Amino acid sequence: MPTDFKLPDVGEGVAEGELVKWLVAEGDTVEEDQPVAEVETDKAVVDVPSPYDGTVATLHWDEGDIVPVGDVFITYNVAGEDAEAESGGEPGGAEAGGSAADAGGAEGREKPESTDAAEPEAAAEKAAVSETAGRTFAPPSVRRLARELDVDIEVVDGTGPSGRVTEADVRRHAEGGEASAGEAGGEAGAAEAAVTKVTEEADETADAGGAAQAAGAGTGAPAKAAEREQTLAAPATRKTADDLGVDLNAVPAVEERDGEAFVTEDAVREYAEAKEAKAADVEARPETPAEGERETTVPYRGVRRTIATKMAESKYTAPHVTHHDTTAIPDLVDVRSRLKAKAEERGVKLTYMPFVLKAIVAALKDHPELNAELREDEEVIVQKHYYNIGIAVATDAGLMVPVVKNVDQKGMLELAQEVNELAQKARDRTISVEEMQGGTFTVTNFGAIGGEYATPIINYPEVGILGLGAIEERPVVEDGEVVARPTLPISVSIDHRVVDGSDVAQFGNEVLEYLNNPELLLLE
Amino acid sequence: MVVGDVSTGTDVAIIGAGPGGYVAAIRAGQLGLDVTLIEKDAYGGTCLNVGCIPSKALITAADRAYEAATSEHMGIYADVSVEMSEMVGWKDGVVDQLTSGVEKLCKANGVNLLEGRAEFVNDSRLRVVHGGEGQGSENVDFEHAVIATGSRPVQIPNFEFDGEHVLDSTAVLDLDHIPDSLVIVGGGYIGMELSTVLAKLGCDVTVVEMLDDILPGYSSDLERPVKKRAEALGVSFQFGESAANWEEVGEGVLVTTDSEDGSGGRYEADAVVVAVGRQPVLDTLNLEAVGLKPNDQGRLDTDHQGRTDVDSIFAIGDVAPGPMLAHKASKEGQVVAEVLAGEPAAMDYQAVPAAVFTDPEIATVGMTEEEAEEAGFTPAVGKFPFNASGRALTTGHSDGFVQVVADEDSGFILGAQIVGPEASELIAELALAVEMGATLEDVAATIHTHPTLSEATMEATEHALGHAIHTLNR
Numbered sequence: 001m002p003t004d005f006k007l008p009d010v011g012e013g014v015a016e017g018e019l020v021k022w023l024v025a026e027g028d029t030v031e032e033d034q035p036v037a038e039v040e041t042d043k044a045v046v047d048v049p050s051p052y053d054g055t056v057a058t059l060h061w062d063e064g065d066i067v068p069v070g071d072v073f074i075t076y077n078v079a080g081e082d083a084e085a086e087s088g089g090e091p092g093g094a095e096a097g098g099s100a101a102d103a104g105g106a107e108g109r110e111k112p113e114s115t116d117a118a119e120p121e122a123a124a125e126k127a128a129v130s131e132t133a134g135r136t137f138a139p140p141s142v143r144r145l146a147r148e149l150d151v152d153i154e155v156v157d158g159t160g161p162s163g164r165v166t167e168a169d170v171r172r173h174a175e176g177g178e179a180s181a182g183e184a185g186g187e188a189g190a191a192e193a194a195v196t197k198v199t200e201e202a203d204e205t206a207d208a209g210g211a212a213q214a215a216g217a218g219t220g221a222p223a224k225a226a227e228r229e230q231t232l233a234a235p236a237t238r239k240t241a242d243d244l245g246v247d248l249n250a251v252p253a254v255e256e257r258d259g260e261a262f263v264t265e266d267a268v269r270e271y272a273e274a275k276e277a278k279a280a281d282v283e284a285r286p287e288t289p290a291e292g293e294r295e296t297t298v299p300y301r302g303v304r305r306t307i308a309t310k311m312a313e314s315k316y317t318a319p320h321v322t323h324h325d326t327t328a329i330p331d332l333v334d335v336r337s338r339l340k341a342k343a344e345e346r347g348v349k350l351t352y353m354p355f356v357l358k359a360i361v362a363a364l365k366d367h368p369e370l371n372a373e374l375r376e377d378e379e380v381i382v383q384k385h386y387y388n389i390g391i392a393v394a395t396d397a398g399l400m401v402p403v404v405k406n407v408d409q410k411g412m413l414e415l416a417q418e419v420n421e422l423a424q425k426a427r428d429r430t431i432s433v434e435e436m437q438g439g440t441f442t443v444t445n446f447g448a449i450g451g452e453y454a455t456p457i458i459n460y461p462e463v464g465i466l467g468l469g470a471i472e473e474r475p476v477v478e479d480g481e482v483v484a485r486p487t488l489p490i491s492v493s494i495d496h497r498v499v500d501g502s503d504v505a506q507f508g509n510e511v512l513e514y515l516n517n518p519e520l521l522l523l524e
Numbered sequence: 525m526v527v528g529d530v531s532t533g534t535d536v537a538i539i540g541a542g543p544g545g546y547v548a549a550i551r552a553g554q555l556g557l558d559v560t561l562i563e564k565d566a567y568g569g570t571c572l573n574v575g576c577i578p579s580k581a582l583i584t585a586a587d588r589a590y591e592a593a594t595s596e597h598m599g600i601y602a603d604v605s606v607e608m609s610e611m612v613g614w615k616d617g618v619v620d621q622l623t624s625g626v627e628k629l630c631k632a633n634g635v636n637l638l639e640g641r642a643e644f645v646n647d648s649r650l651r652v653v654h655g656g657e658g659q660g661s662e663n664v665d666f667e668h669a670v671i672a673t674g675s676r677p678v679q680i681p682n683f684e685f686d687g688e689h690v691l692d693s694t695a696v697l698d699l700d701h702i703p704d705s706l707v708i709v710g711g712g713y714i715g716m717e718l719s720t721v722l723a724k725l726g727c728d729v730t731v732v733e734m735l736d737d738i739l740p741g742y743s744s745d746l747e748r749p750v751k752k753r754a755e756a757l758g759v760s761f762q763f764g765e766s767a768a769n770w771e772e773v774g775e776g777v778l779v780t781t782d783s784e785d786g787s788g789g790r791y792e793a794d795a796v797v798v799a800v801g802r803q804p805v806l807d808t809l810n811l812e813a814v815g816l817k818p819n820d821q822g823r824l825d826t827d828h829q830g831r832t833d834v835d836s837i838f839a840i841g842d843v844a845p846g847p848m849l850a851h852k853a854s855k856e857g858q859v860v861a862e863v864l865a866g867e868p869a870a871m872d873y874q875a876v877p878a879a880v881f882t883d884p885e886i887a888t889v890g891m892t893e894e895e896a897e898e899a900g901f902t903p904a905v906g907k908f909p910f911n912a913s914g915r916a917l918t919t920g921h922s923d924g925f926v927q928v929v930a931d932e933d934s935g936f937i938l939g940a941q942i943v944g945p946e947a948s949e950l951i952a953e954l955a956l957a958v959e960m961g962a963t964l965e966d967v968a969a970t971i972h973t974h975p976t977l978s979e980a981t982m983e984a985t986e987h988a989l990g991h992a993i994h995t996l997n998r
Contacts (some may be wrong), residue, residue, distance in 0.1 A: 135874075135899070137934070137936050137961030138961055139959065139960045139961060140872070140873070140959050140960075143872050144868070144869070144872075147868035147869070147870060147872075148868050150868075160961075161935075161963055161965075161966070162934035162935055162936060162963055163934065164936075164961045165961075
């Protein structure tokens with residue numbers, strides 16, 4: 001008859017051990033007390049003796065796995081009638097240890113004991129569901145995620161209530177987390193560190209105290225049990241200790257009274273929390289490798305994928321050259337601040353964008369090669385005599401580029417209003433496809449978030465994009481003196497197949513001239 | 525104009541604009557596919573035009589008239605008269621609003637609408653025959669086709685629908701007056717919904733049912749309150765009889781029935797309504813051209829993504845396996861659209877809720893106690909009667925109960941059965957619970973609004989846990 005052998009506490013109060021080597025194979029016949037595996041704890045490598053005479057049916061772990069104490073380790077086909085009595089003996093012994101601890105005897109064992117109790121219970125609960133009807137319980141969103149990540153949800157271990165499969169369970173499975181628990185085991189890492197960093201003994205994780213402390217390091221000293229015969233405490237504190245399942249003799253004493261250790265209620269609670277935290281830590285570790293917490297998988301589709309495709313197309317098709325320049329714009333700042341109030345009276349929020357759009361269009365008129373499109377198949381470059389300027393807008397869904405049509409034919413306030421409306425629509429995702437099509441040139445205002453220069457990627461098949469840096473006071477030389485002036489840095493990327501460096505430099509000069517002398521825009 | 529072999533190309537051709545087809549079309553349009561939606565009758569299909577929506581409109585209207593006339597116990601005395609043609613006119617307005625909404629939504633999502641009846645030429649081409657004489661036909665070349673042609677009422681021998689003496693459910697929903705008496709053949713959910721409505725409007729209804737009970741497929745504790753109520757409304761039941769023939773008698777009909785013991789019956793009425801079920805519509809599609817054949821149930825077998833045996837052709841709704849329910853068709857439509865757009869969608873739902881709009885309503889989702897046991901669970905069942913619900917008593921309708929079925933060991937909710945007021949609405953919470961893998965504890969620990977009928981759901985889960993407050997625990 002098959003009998004499960006759970007990994008016993010092979011050290012003094014350890015919670016888990018690394019399976020170094022199996023000493024038997026499935027199908028082997030073993031005798032009682034014959035070593036079946038080498039398990040390394042934080043203290044030592046120990047041989048695990050077989051509790052039964054019989055044959056090995058299943059080895060449940062792989063070498064290198066971190067095996068929690070109390071988890072099923074080996075399944076035997078036990079010889080003889082007394083097998084069941086014996087198999088009952090193991091966990092019974094563990095329980096006896098537990099009650100001994102309650103009685104104030106083996107305090108040192110208490111922590112791992114409580115951990116043990118939690119583990120098999122959870123495992124049993126899971127088994128109860130999975131064995132009943134072969135149905136996996138998981139919310140629809142998680143089932144969908146499993147398909148997206150190509151995970152068979154039937155084989156995922158659920159950590160949710162009653163073993164329900166959660167999103168994290170599926171992600172962990174997808175990343176191979178369940179299999180690589182050994183690698184991720186924090187204690188194994190700490191142990192290695194201890195070997196390689198012998199000189200750094202002060203290093204907390206490599207503390208010579210070993211992994212047991214390392215595991216509790218986050219929770220500090222209270223997790224370490226005190227060992228006393230007697231403890232003084234108020235009745236309320238004793239009740240709290242009872243309620244929390246804490247042995248008062250194990251709680252570190254706050255002070256001494258009449259030569260006896262005295263424990264307060266706070267100390268009991270702190271000790272219980274630390275114990276719980278450690279239990280949770282130990283319990284969580286084999287199934288929650290560091291990878292699961294350090295990485296998040298975000299679906300690659302929708303707007304993100306569209307952006308990616310367009311960026312790759314542009315960057316791999318058009319050889320980019322980016323031209324950087326800057327100019328002082330005190331007059332523009334002045335003009336805009338004066339007009340802003342007027343615009344507000346008419347219900348329009350006036351930003352710098354309309355001025356920039358006007359300056360760009362004025363410069364584009366003199367440099368039609370930047371308001372163009374290369375049609376390679378037709379062997380022509382199409383220069384456009386209409387000016388539809390795209391404006392890159394950062395939205396929650398990603399980058400979108402609404403287009404302001406016929407900028408040359410619109411007034412400043414009209415532009416201001418349209419830009420604001422389009423940007424809002426893009427953010428609300430109410431923008432239509434038409435409103436994002438037909439652009440001839442693009443502006444990106446990365447400076448709104450911060451930064452001086454960038455290398456914008458052209459909104460292909462356009463051939464030019466102008467990036468605006470942040471308008472800030474920067475040192476400027478005037479008449480041989482360094483003075484602080486508001487400046488506007490620009491970065492213009494062009495498709496070098498169509499536009500040459502000298503063109504873009506001249507274009508840049510012209511744009512900056514308009515911005516430096518905004519009154520010139522009146523002539524446009 | 526005769527259109528010759530003009531062909532248009534499309535990514536997805538969807539045949540039938542019912543709740544399966546139009547939902548598939550809209551979702552596919554949202555996902556950027558080029559979609560052509562072909563409909564021969566009316567956008568919205570059976571559900572919106574001659575099924576769920578119009579029947580619910582008339583049920584509501586009949587309820588209102590009936591309640592107004594029968595609330596003396598609340599101190600309400602009213603003399604109610606029903607103008608049937610106006611009631612039907614109001615119902616038609618609701619239908620129009622919904623169907624034109626469907627058309628607008630399709631267009632707004634870039635769906636090409638094409639009117640006509642589609643048949644397969646091969647596995648990548650449909651011929652669409654336009655309605656009316658001499659309007660010709662055109663070809664639609666598709667990458668993928670979705671069959672969503674739905675179902676039609678089953679006819680029985682000797683009872684050909686004529687719109688005057690022998691009516692189908694569609695004709696009943698368009699009556700211009702309330703008949704004095706009707707024989708309704710079929711005690712399934714359509715027959716029972718129609719019986720209840722007409723009885724409330726003052727019609728003398730006789731239900732002829734071949735089996736020995738109403739609502740086959742529902743357990744007796746669920747159908748009992750419905751039958752009791754129908755009888756109280758004056759509906760008479762003739763079980764174990766099948767409709768054999770009919771003849772015109774004066775202005776009305778005389779229906780003769782057979783029964784196993786050879787006795788049979790004769791029932792006179794203004795007209796006879798045949799509501800014995802619905803059958804999938806696949807015979808108009810020329811399926812032979814693509815090598816598809818309906819299975820024994822007259823459906824097309826599909827895989828977990830709705831694909832038929834022909835890779836380019838999908839089937840959803842009433843022509844696919846499973847219950848003939850609009851919401852199941854819609855879900856399948858969404859899944860197929862997502863599959864066609866390359867997304868990893870699948871028909872992975874755990875349960876399809878179902879509702880019968882009788883008085884009281886019946887609604888179910890997931891497993892019954894017996895089904896749970898057969899599936900290998902140890903069922904824990906909790907039940908809460910509406911006569912212990914404060915809210916139910918205040919509505920004057922306290923028949924029925926909420927029953928939940930869960931797995932004893934894990935507490936996972938596996939199914940639920942409700943008969944009672946607003947059962948059709950109440951079932952939604954338990955459908956969510958079943959899909960989410962919620963436990964009894966999850967629902968029991970959720971605060972439910974007081975005083976509402978939904979508290980009965982909470983109490984039923986508590987009952988299963990052995991600690992309901994307002995009913996005795998076992």
